Amino acid sequence: MLTLVLADSELELVPPEIQGHPAIRSYARKRGKSPAGILLDSSFHHPAMKRLEQGERRGRPDIVHLFMLLCLDSILNSEGRLKTIVHTRNNEMIMIAPETRIPKNYTRFVGLMEELFKAGRVPAEGSPLLTLEGGKDLKAVLEEVGGKAVAMDPAGKRVDLQDFLGKKKGDLTMIIGGFPHGEFNSPAKDLCKEMISIHEIPLKVWTVAAEVLVSYRQGASGKR
Ligand SMILES: C[S@@+](CC[C@H](N)C(=O)[O-])C[C@H]1O[C@@H](n2cnc3c(N)ncnc32)[C@H](O)[C@@H]1O
16 A cells, blocks of 8 residues: 655645735635635735745645645556545645545635635535544654655655665555645654655656656556
8 A cells, every 4th residue: 555645735724924915805805705714825825925934835735736636536546555645834634535536626626625624524524535634743644654654855865766666565655745845844854764866856746746656556566
């Protein structure tokens, strides 16, 4: 079983310190929502985000959207061999049931995440497809998942991914940073036995996720 963790992902509601900014208020009004109940999104809230610490990397629900689509629509997931987890910059852990159908449409995805932040689970009744739990730093997430964890990092040890995964036995957890640039905020280096790089250039999150999802199956053929 492979567990893919998107760590330190830039998914959060608009923080209190910028909820009164005119750009946020007018965006919230257009959507008929309260500024406290909308996702921070750098495409729309850029002027207000200059005031935020690490504002240049925050507000990227699009990265989480693409990551979830790739994981949940993957062959590995359809074979029941993938667990998908999103960890956020504010130490929330989002568990995603493998049968979840993530909306392809970005606006609908944003609405779904806002519902999740509000209720802590989706759907509100019956067995949940998505659950959000606070107070889960990356260490707690990895303890909950168990197994060996490997972090993906452009500055890590260079490997041939298929070959690397083919040599791994048993359950494996791979961590990908869910931010557009910079380093992990969490102590990924201390929490993982290995940090690996799969190419000399820094890649997009979805490119790395796609490589892992395919290489895990190929490296695993006949071995797991
Ligand atoms: C878009 S990168 C952002 C970080 C990167 N330091 C940068 O400034 O471009 C997000 C994540 O993708 C993964 N990643 C990007 N390029 C990689 C590479 N060449 N090898 C392994 N992982 C990579 C890492 O997990 C990284 O945290």
